[in-house]
Amino acid sequence: MTPETSGGIVRSSALTRFRLAPNPGPMSLNGTNSYLIGAPGAAGSVAVDPGPLDEAHLQALAGDGAIELILITHRHADHTAAAVRFSELTGAPVRAADPTHCHGALPLQDGETLRAAGVDIRVLATPGHTSDSLCFHLPQDGPHGSVLTGDTILGSGTTVLDYPDGTLRDYLGSLDRLERLGPATVLPAHGPVLPALDAVARAYRDHRNGRLEQVRVALQALGADAGIGAVADAVYTDIDPSVRRAAELSVAAQLDFLRTGPTDREGRLGR
Incomplete structure (x- = not known):
């Protein structure tokens, strides 16, 4: 998709655009991608993850046009901190x-289909990163559709499991669910847009299974x-101190998974 920028808002797919929030960091990569969803000619947009409480960022999003609805992928502050303020600016409800x-x-x-800004938005529960993590499936967005994946799948690297709220067992199930959506475009909350959701989900599952073996x-x-x-010292031998806590959370989730046993009849770690 050829980028087209207005007020820092960049085209990411046929039905979506995003603005990068100014909150780069070890966990947020280059910042939070705040998305706007809308069909061509629609009177307004749906905003997803308004991000940190940064007034210039929110004003740029609000200045793009009417906002019908604000959606949140999960509870972390780099996604939710600005939600109430953005609702005040736009008059849109937050869900x-x-x-x-x-x-x-x-x-x-889970399974609800929203019709807003001329687009069908299917709500998918995808716990694992957190227990409340959601993805938003746009089946009409291009030939294979697209999925706003929040922090369940990132544009680069892999996500942390915020254990004990997020669990590996849930996360592997969520990856299976996303894989079944086929080669949809991946619209992550952090990092670049990716093709082929099914392939990315398989790669994420392979990574998790490799870590479990370690x-x-x-x-x-x-x-x-x-x-x-x-265990973290043994598995993450060259970890950056800034993400040490994230590594320990993932190890805790892996230990819980191994100590409570697999769920499928053959004892596999993921489908």
Whole structure:
């Protein structure tokens, strides 16, 4: 998709555009992608993840045109901090899975289809990064559709599992669900747009299974009761200190998964 920029808002697919929030960091990569969804000629847009409380960013989004609805992919502050302020600016209600992040509207439900800004938006529960993580499927967006993946799938690297709220068991199930959507365009909350959601979901699952094998090997060397820190030291040998906490959360999720056992009948880690 050829970029076209107005007020920092860039075309990301046939039915979406985004503006990069000014909040780069170890966990947010180059910043939060705040998306605008709308069909050509629609009177307004749907905003997804208004991001951090940065007035210039919000004014640029609001200045693009009418906002019908604000959607939240999950509870983390780099996605939700500006939601109430953006609602005040635009008059649009805020909907999320978690009622505490809703404003003037009901929580979103798994499988619900929203019709707004001339677009069908299908709500998918994809827990794992957090328990309330959602993805938004736009089946009409190009030949294969698109999916706004929040932090469930990123544009580069892999996501952290915010254990114990997010679990590996849930996350693997969510990757399976996303893979079944086929080669949809990936519209992540951080990082660049990616093609072929099904291939990306498989690669993410392979990465998780590889990490699980590393944790197994570490437990064999350290003992079955080894702590999170010791296992993280063994598995993440060259970790940047700025993401050490994220590595420990992922190790905790992996240990929980291994110690509570697989879910499928053949004992596989993912489909």
